[in-house]
Amino acid sequence: MTKYIIRRVLQAIPLLFIISIISFLLMSLAPGDPTAMYENPEAGNEQDLSAIREQLGVDDPIYVQYYKWLKLLVLEGNMGYSFQDGQPVLEKILQRVPATLLLMATAIVISIIIAIPIGVFSAVKKYSIFDYFFTFTSFLGIAVPSFFIALIAILVFSLKLSWFPVSGLRENYDAFDLWDRIHHLALPSLTLAFGLIASKSRYMRSSMLEVIKQDYVRTARAKGLSEGKVIFKHALRNALIPIITILALQLPALFGGSLFIEQLFAWPGMGRLTVNAIFIRDYQVIMGTTMIAGVMVVFSNLIADICYAIVDPRIQVGKN
Amino acid sequence: MQNFKKKLLTTTLASAVALGGFSFLATDSADAARPGYDPKKVGGKVILTSFSDAVRLIPYTTSDSASSRIQGMIFEGMLNLDQKGNPIPQLATKWTYDKASMTYTFDLRKGVKWHDGKPFTADDVVFSYQMYMNPKSINSYIGDFGTIKSVTKTGTHQVKIQLKEKDALIVSNVFPAAIIPKHKFPKGVDDFNKNNTVHRNPVGTGPFVFKEWKTDERIVVKANKSYWNGRPYMDEVITRILPDANVEAINLIKGDVDWVEALTPATIAQVAKDKDLKITKWDYGQFDFIGFNSKVAPFNDVRVRQALTHGLNRQSIVDKIMLGKAYIASGPFHPKIPQNNPAVKPLAFDQKKAAALLDAAGWKKGSDGIRAKDGKKMDFEFYFNNGNKSREKIGLLAQQDWGKLGVKVSVRGLEWSIFLDRYAKGELDTFALGWGGYDGNVEHKGFFHSENIPTATSPGNNRNRIDDPKIDKWLDTYLQEEDRNKRIKIYQEMHKYMAENATVIWTVHPMKNMGHDKDLKGIKTTLSSPMFNLEDWYWGTAAKRK
Numbered sequence: 127m128t129k130y131i132i133r134r135v136l137q138a139i140p141l142l143f144i145i146s147i148i149s150f151l152l153m154s155l156a157p158g159d160p161t162a163m164y165e166n167p168e169a170g171n172e173q174d175l176s177a178i179r180e181q182l183g184v185d186d187p188i189y190v191q192y193y194k195w196l197k198l199l200v201l202e203g204n205m206g207y208s209f210q211d212g213q214p215v216l217e218k219i220l221q222r223v224p225a226t227l228l229l230m231a232t233a234i235v236i237s238i239i240i241a242i243p244i245g246v247f248s249a250v251k252k253y254s255i256f257d258y259f260f261t262f263t264s265f266l267g268i269a270v271p272s273f274f275i276a277l278i279a280i281l282v283f284s285l286k287l288s289w290f291p292v293s294g295l296r297e298n299y300d301a302f303d304l305w306d307r308i309h310h311l312a313l314p315s316l317t318l319a320f321g322l323i324a325s326k327s328r329y330m331r332s333s334m335l336e337v338i339k340q341d342y343v344r345t346a347r348a349k350g351l352s353e354g355k356v357i358f359k360h361a362l363r364n365a366l367i368p369i370i371t372i373l374a375l376q377l378p379a380l381f382g383g384s385l386f387i388e389q390l391f392a393w394p395g396m397g398r399l400t401v402n403a404i405f406i407r408d409y410q411v412i413m414g415t416t417m418i419a420g421v422m423v424v425f426s427n428l429i430a431d432i433c434y435a436i437v438d439p440r441i442q443v444g445k446n
Numbered sequence: 447m448q449n450f451k452k453k454l455l456t457t458t459l460a461s462a463v464a465l466g467g468f469s470f471l472a473t474d475s476a477d478a479a480r481p482g483y484d485p486k487k488v489g490g491k492v493i494l495t496s497f498s499d500a501v502r503l504i505p506y507t508t509s510d511s512a513s514s515r516i517q518g519m520i521f522e523g524m525l526n527l528d529q530k531g532n533p534i535p536q537l538a539t540k541w542t543y544d545k546a547s548m549t550y551t552f553d554l555r556k557g558v559k560w561h562d563g564k565p566f567t568a569d570d571v572v573f574s575y576q577m578y579m580n581p582k583s584i585n586s587y588i589g590d591f592g593t594i595k596s597v598t599k600t601g602t603h604q605v606k607i608q609l610k611e612k613d614a615l616i617v618s619n620v621f622p623a624a625i626i627p628k629h630k631f632p633k634g635v636d637d638f639n640k641n642n643t644v645h646r647n648p649v650g651t652g653p654f655v656f657k658e659w660k661t662d663e664r665i666v667v668k669a670n671k672s673y674w675n676g677r678p679y680m681d682e683v684i685t686r687i688l689p690d691a692n693v694e695a696i697n698l699i700k701g702d703v704d705w706v707e708a709l710t711p712a713t714i715a716q717v718a719k720d721k722d723l724k725i726t727k728w729d730y731g732q733f734d735f736i737g738f739n740s741k742v743a744p745f746n747d748v749r750v751r752q753a754l755t756h757g758l759n760r761q762s763i764v765d766k767i768m769l770g771k772a773y774i775a776s777g778p779f780h781p782k783i784p785q786n787n788p789a790v791k792p793l794a795f796d797q798k799k800a801a802a803l804l805d806a807a808g809w810k811k812g813s814d815g816i817r818a819k820d821g822k823k824m825d826f827e828f829y830f831n832n833g834n835k836s837r838e839k840i841g842l843l844a845q846q847d848w849g850k851l852g853v854k855v856s857v858r859g860l861e862w863s864i865f866l867d868r869y870a871k872g873e874l875d876t877f878a879l880g881w882g883g884y885d886g887n888v889e890h891k892g893f894f895h896s897e898n899i900p901t902a903t904s905p906g907n908n909r910n911r912i913d914d915p916k917i918d919k920w921l922d923t924y925l926q927e928e929d930r931n932k933r934i935k936i937y938q939e940m941h942k943y944m945a946e947n948a949t950v951i952w953t954v955h956p957m958k959n960m961g962h963d964k965d966l967k968g969i970k971t972t973l974s975s976p977m978f979n980l981e982d983w984y985w986g987t988a989a990k991r992k
Contacts, residue, residue, distance in 0.1 A: 158863025
């Protein structure tokens with residue numbers, strides 16, 4: 127097992143290297159350059175941008191820019207400095223990681239708590255009115271973009287019903303106020319969870335349907351176990367295995383979804399940093415967030431594989 | 447308090463009086479309250495919004511409006527501009543000009559303290575100008591300081607600034623530059639450029655003291671209770687960072703914020719319905735236009751430009767798109783500034799005349815109804831920056847109106863960075879854009895002079911590629927003319943020519959609509975700032991002043 131993990135981690139290095147080259151290339155192929163951040167789209171104004179271009183080093187050929195970036199990263203562990211404000215990119219990202227992790231983790235937990243019962247229930251009561259209802263809602267959740275759901279949620283729950291604040295991370299800046307935080311977290315995390323619930327409950331349903339057809343479920347019933355025990359003890363545990371993979375695979379989608387959610391809820395996280403960096407062509411920050419996202423995806427896949435091996439004894443990693 | 451950055455957004459001209467070497471006398475006492483100060487108005491906090499987070503809070507290290515707005519609360523210059531754009535004393539109490547040696551002498555205010563308690567002296571002024579003029583500094587407005595030869599201390603509270611050459615602009619353009627505290631920058635320009643601790647913890651002399659900056663959340667400043675000109679009424683000014691116009695409006699309606707600088711036309715109706723809120727329109731020094739690459743056909747033909755102007759219903763841009771909150775434009779001068787020539791009328795909406803002009807220019811209608819000349823059809827694209835609904839609608843209106851003339855128009859949105867890139871290269875057929883931030887000290891050379899046409903090696907702001915010797919001459923003589931009235935006449939003449947010649951298609955001078963709590967009082971604006979006098983804002987109701 128240890129050997130397997132080490133091998134996978136080592137394999138991740140060339141993968142991340144390739145990700146970095148591709149991102150850098152794509153970024154440089156996109157038209158526009160960082161001096162756009164100095165121009166106001168509503169009403170332009172006059173200033174000298176030539177010195178700025180030189181300072182930012184954006185006039186260098188693309189391979190020189192990449193080489194400089196990579197050298198700094200490998201030799202000093204430094205992800206460069208933001209074109210916009212000169213702050214170290216890593217510092218900028220770390221400042222915003224807690225808010226994003228909080229939002230994403232809450233969304234994942236909510237989605238698990240809601241999606242699994244829905245999936246189980248839909249499978250057990252296949253083709254019932256509940257099943258149809260959840261199927262319909264799931265497809266809605268998958269089809270409707272998260273920013274639209276967010277706007278509707280703000281309109282209904284914040285503006286009309288006044289249950290939740292409209293935006294932001296907190297109101298109380300003087301001390302840590304748990305209720306204040308939860309109050310602010312509720313709407314963005316539920317909105318973000320909505321899409322996850324939709325897809326996860328579909329997977330759960332089909333996985334459950336697969337399992338309850340199995341012989342050992344029939345055996346359990348034949349033994350005279352109660353229906354509850356059959357479903358929750360024998361069927362559910364086995365049906366959960368594919369969900370672990372889904373959880374890991376949903377992570378990139380979650381990262382993408384949080385881009386919009388953070389923008390709309392004025393959530394001070396990485397998503398907003400990324401969106402802003404893309405609009406103003408802050409190459410250093412874009413590279414930083416892309417690499418962090420890449421690392422997250424690679425490692426969540428690894429963790430999924432390991433968990434898989436732990437929950438399913440039939441899968442033997444490291445022995446082939 | 448005037449947002450000093452304003453003068454940087456445009457190159458400006460000083461009033462002629464200043465050149466005559468007049469001087470201003472003002473109170474020298476450190477704890478005098480400003481005229482009209484009413485202690486009953488003190489108290490409370492106001493929550494403003496900003497579209498984006500600030501970048502750095504040290505003046506001249508940034509060029510975005512979010513940063514300069516906060517900097518303007520904390521820092522002050524030697525001079526300030528009044529509501530009409532005339533220079534008035536701020537950290538300097540008095541200034542004189544010696545024509546023979548081209549030297550300005552400033553007497554600085556005594557007894558002023560930095561927010562950290564250290565005294566403000568001539569050393570700070572000398573240091574600030576050294577930073578801004580240092581070729582290694584990240585100041586992107588360094589060109590504005592180009593005519594200064596030297597800045598020297600001649601006493602603990604006296605500074606002399608000598609010029610290399612005559613510069614009529616300098617009083618209103620450069621001398622309001624914010625002064626920064628020397629003692630916070632021990633490593634000089636290195637700290638100025640790179641020290642994040644300094645950038646994020648500004649210490650100024652202004653009416654507000656920096657309190658906290660939570661990245662992407664909010665920036666808070668509090669009242670400077672020992673401000674030399676009397677403390678501001680508000681105890682705290684909080685700027686919340688809300689990156690979306692709808693979210694901004696919702697927060698305003700919900701009462702979570704008190705003031706929004708500019709509501710979008712789409713959100714105005716919602717805000718107007720709320721009885722606790724008020725919409726105040728304010729004039730902003732800006733002109734909007736439909737531009738093109740003036741060097742390429744068909745736009746290099748004056749008749750085509752005139753035809754397209756005559757053929758576009760600009761009154762309907764004012765009425766339907768800007769919902770009445772704009773002035774129809776006939777040139778680059780806002781109607782509220784003296785350079786605007788009141789005798790100039792915008793070219794009338796007249797499709798027949800437009801058709802006749804196109805016919806005369808050789809663009810005849812073909813069998814498909816589209817005009818063509820020498821086998822080339824009049825078929826072009828109209829660009830706007832993505833997300834700007836008003837400009838998109840202007841595009842659709844142009845498509846409809848010009849379509850009736852036999853001109854085929856396709857409307858397309860471009861992301862801002864891409865838009866700029868193609869604009870600089872002269873690749874956009876036609877596009878809607880705005881140019882602004884100017885007041886009565888306006889100077890338009892950068893935008894219209896042929897020497898500012900960008901090339902591969904030299905950038906420039908004349909991206910419309912206007913190359914007209916007549917316009918060049920007006921722009922140049924305006925800068926050389928020392929008599930203010932004569933100078934204004936020069937621009938008025940240019941205005942007339944630009945209107946008739948349809949140098950670009952002038953559309954409107956938009957007004958901005960600030961939305962705010964009805965009880966928020968004392969707000970005054972200038973053509974370049976919606977918070978010209980933030981220190982005088984107060985709550986009308988006593989309960990809110992707690």
